[in-house]
Amino acid sequence: MKILRNILQHALLVILLFFNSCINSQNTIESIMDDYAENGRKTIGSPFTGTVLVAKKGKILFEGSYGFKDRKNKIPNTIDTKFLIGSLTKQFVAMLSMQLMEQGRLQLDDPVTKYLKYMPKKYNDITIHQLLSHTSGLPHYEGFVAIGINKNALIHNAYTPKELALLISKVALRNESKSNTTFHYSSLGYMLLGAIIEEASGKSFSELLKIHITEPLGLKNTGFASNEFVKKEVAKGYAFKEDKTYKMILKKYGGEFKEVPYRDQSNSYTAGGMYSTVNDLFIWSEAIKNNKLISEETTKQMLQPVQQGYAYGWIRNWEDIMERNIKGQLYSHTGSTFGHASTISMFDDGTTIIFTANVNRIKAQKIIHNLYLAANDLEDVYHLKGYPDRSSLAEFEEDGGIEALHTYFKELSDLCGYQVKPSSGSLQQIITLYYKNGKITQGDSIRNAYIKLYHPSEEEINRLGYRIMKFNCLKSIEILEYNTQNFSNSANAWDSLGEAYVECKSYKKAFVCLEKAVSLAINSNNPNLTLFQKRLKKIKSLVK
Numbered sequence: 001m002k003i004l005r006n007i008l009q010h011a012l013l014v015i016l017l018f019f020n021s022c023i024n025s026q027n028t029i030e031s032i033m034d035d036y037a038e039n040g041r042k043t044i045g046s047p048f049t050g051t052v053l054v055a056k057k058g059k060i061l062f063e064g065s066y067g068f069k070d071r072k073n074k075i076p077n078t079i080d081t082k083f084l085i086g087s088l089t090k091q092f093v094a095m096l097s098m099q100l101m102e103q104g105r106l107q108l109d110d111p112v113t114k115y116l117k118y119m120p121k122k123y124n125d126i127t128i129h130q131l132l133s134h135t136s137g138l139p140h141y142e143g144f145v146a147i148g149i150n151k152n153a154l155i156h157n158a159y160t161p162k163e164l165a166l167l168i169s170k171v172a173l174r175n176e177s178k179s180n181t182t183f184h185y186s187s188l189g190y191m192l193l194g195a196i197i198e199e200a201s202g203k204s205f206s207e208l209l210k211i212h213i214t215e216p217l218g219l220k221n222t223g224f225a226s227n228e229f230v231k232k233e234v235a236k237g238y239a240f241k242e243d244k245t246y247k248m249i250l251k252k253y254g255g256e257f258k259e260v261p262y263r264d265q266s267n268s269y270t271a272g273g274m275y276s277t278v279n280d281l282f283i284w285s286e287a288i289k290n291n292k293l294i295s296e297e298t299t300k301q302m303l304q305p306v307q308q309g310y311a312y313g314w315i316r317n318w319e320d321i322m323e324r325n326i327k328g329q330l331y332s333h334t335g336s337t338f339g340h341a342s343t344i345s346m347f348d349d350g351t352t353i354i355f356t357a358n359v360n361r362i363k364a365q366k367i368i369h370n371l372y373l374a375a376n377d378l379e380d381v382y383h384l385k386g387y388p389d390r391s392s393l394a395e396f397e398e399d400g401g402i403e404a405l406h407t408y409f410k411e412l413s414d415l416c417g418y419q420v421k422p423s424s425g426s427l428q429q430i431i432t433l434y435y436k437n438g439k440i441t442q443g444d445s446i447r448n449a450y451i452k453l454y455h456p457s458e459e460e461i462n463r464l465g466y467r468i469m470k471f472n473c474l475k476s477i478e479i480l481e482y483n484t485q486n487f488s489n490s491a492n493a494w495d496s497l498g499e500a501y502v503e504c505k506s507y508k509k510a511f512v513c514l515e516k517a518v519s520l521a522i523n524s525n526n527p528n529l530t531l532f533q534k535r536l537k538k539i540k541s542l543v544k
């Protein structure tokens with residue numbers, strides 16, 4: 001079967017290469033983006049709506065706009081439309097931090113408590129450097145979930161920088177004994193940076209941006225503004241939902257765009273609250289390359305990777321790009337917020353790719369990769385090879401199994417210049433394959449290694465529990481019990497454990513868990529409260 005499959009794959013590859021060579025002249029940046037705008041549901045998860053800019057060695061090769069700024073009123077996106085840029089905001093926060101360092105107003109090894117004196121003593125051991133590089137031990141938003149704060153409720157509330165910092169102070173560090181020094185992406189850390197740079201400078205984040213970045217560079221469409229400004233001036237954000245019924249063929253894009261609410265600017269803040277345009281972001285990227293805002297030495301320090309390729313606000317050699325093109329070394333970052341997505345990618349050969357979109361989620365890495373190929377007239381032949389097939393346990397083991405997986409990621413790590421690990425989703429898929437095929441010992445071994453190496457979030461562990469619930473409810477209970485032990489204030493974790501007990505027909509234990517979920521949901525204003533209550537009511541009748 002393996003030999004036949006390889007023969008067929010080889011034949012298909014030959015046909016595709018021949019076909020690609022015939023249409024190579026048509027495979028332009030413009031044709032790629034036109035296709036994404038019309039058929040993106042099939043390729044990048046959603047029809048593309050937004051703006052794109054591609055440049056080479058400082059000269060713009062292409063810029064274009066697609067879709068609507070306001071779908072209800074049929075207002076189209078233009079090249080000057082402003083978009084929320086999400087975590088690209090972190091690049092600007094990093095730049096302001098380095099500027100303040102050059103001015104002598106802060107030092108990278110200063111502790112958080114030097115500026116935020118109201119923070120607990122454990123923040124004596126967390127430095128500005130650690131916040132910038134995501135090595136502080138702070139969790140991402142799952143930290144709020146762990147203390148019973150619902151994310152959806154949180155993002156619609158208004159906070160001052162001090163109130164945000166005090167809320168973060170209640171979140172458990174990933175290593176309470178001392179500040180952790182391993183990488184873990186944390187928007188909470190960048191919120192603290194916002195409070196710190198305001199304290200160190202005596203100015204607001206918005207003022208700092210204007211004085212030190214946007215005015216010096218002439219960025220007229222970039223900044224951090226009020227909720228009112230964003231609602232009036234920035235493109236509305238959308239989520240695209242594919243229609244999986246027969247009605248798909250009756251809809252233009254095979255689905256529908258749904259407008260999503262804005263996040264309150266005060267809590268998006270320095271983690272992801274800025275807006276910009278592709279042209280402003282291009283000027284910004286050129287300023288980074290040419291040391292226009294800080295010295296060359298400080299720029300090098302800002303772009304020096306610390307762990308997992310992350311420098312200060314920039315990622316060196318994003319693995320999702322590198323495994324698609326082993327020659328495509330770059331600095332990049334993506335941004336994601338409610339209904340908006342963005343990216344800046346600066347390749348070492350001078351190619352720059354920027355997009356801002358008012359639909360989320362879309363596959364940024366695929367867009368970047370294909371635009372890079374088109375911009376440089378390259379064939380898609382530089383993929384890293386050797387990732388074992390995960391379609392079945394037999395295929396996975398025939399391709400070399402865990403050993404082949406180790407080899408693949410060793411090669412990818414060498415290319416990127418830092419240790420790259422399989423994605424959480426990939427490892428969960430492999431764990432599931434072993435459990436589903438009755439190889440419990442191997443499944444447990446991989447699962448334990450996964451938890452030790454990844455410290456997965458409540459949501460990730462929950463997903464694993466559901467993956468195996470239908471064919472091994474006892475193992476699912478074991479996994480979801482671990483979740484409630486580590487995220488004891490999460491209503492969702494207790495509800496999921498209750499569902500696993502229902503699957504195993506342990507109704508009394510299910511009732512206890514679901515009752516706990518409802519109690520926590522009430523206290524945290526969880527939007528799933530009604531659903532939890534319905535489950536509790538249903539299981540109560542079974543217990544009787």
